[in-house]
Amino acid sequence: MHFGGSTYCTREHDSLKISNGKWCWFSRGIGGYSALDYLIKVKEMPFTQAVETIMGNLSAVPPTFAPAPKAPKEKVLLLPQVNRSATHAIEYLHRRGIDYELIDFCIRTGRLYESYPYHNVVFVGVDADGKPRYANQRGIGSDFI
Structure with missing residues (x-):
């Protein structure tokens, strides 16, 4: 009223x-x-x-949280810069007992190189198409700073 x-x-x-x-x-x-x-x-x-x-006598269902599906991002392999020569890497690997022919083969096929500016040895793993998929860097210097 x-x-x-x-x-x-x-x-x-x-x-x-x-x-x-x-x-x-x-x-x-x-x-x-x-x-x-x-x-x-x-x-x-x-x-x-x-x-x-x-x-209005409706059973309300609380909203459920479901995160939006994320589209997988294309991963890019960032390799260290290549040094002009691989003399430090070649000498290091040869001192470790690896034959010069094998070292040369790996360098020519892109599976191995010396990085710039730190002169590390970079071992590159490739897929069936020859595309780099992973890499490992090995420090060859004897001085630790």
């Missing part, structure tokens, strides 16, 4: 006033801001029943 201005009351409870999105039941000293508060405090409904009443 319209009480006056923007205030309304119910036929059941004349001391229950509803105004501007708020309600107050003066005789009981309770009030609230939402329909949910009203149903729980005035109509004495359990929380779940009050929610079902507001939702």
Whole structure:
């Protein structure tokens, strides 16, 4: 029922006033801001029943979180810069007991080179198409800084 201005009351409870999105039941000293508060405090409904009443008796399923599938990024193999000559690498590998012919074959086929500027030996692994897929660097200097 319209009480006056923007205030309304119910036929059941004349001391229950509803105004501007708020309600107050003066005789009981309770009030609230939402329909949910009203149903729980005035109509004495359990929380779940009050929610079902507001939702129209629909069982609301909470949303589930599912991260968006990420497209796999193409990985790029970044190899160290090649030195103009491989003299340090060749000498290091030969001192380790590897034959010059094998070292030369690996350098010609791109499986081995000397890096610039640190003169490390770089061993390159390739796939069936000869494309580099992994690499390992071996320091050949004797001084540790």
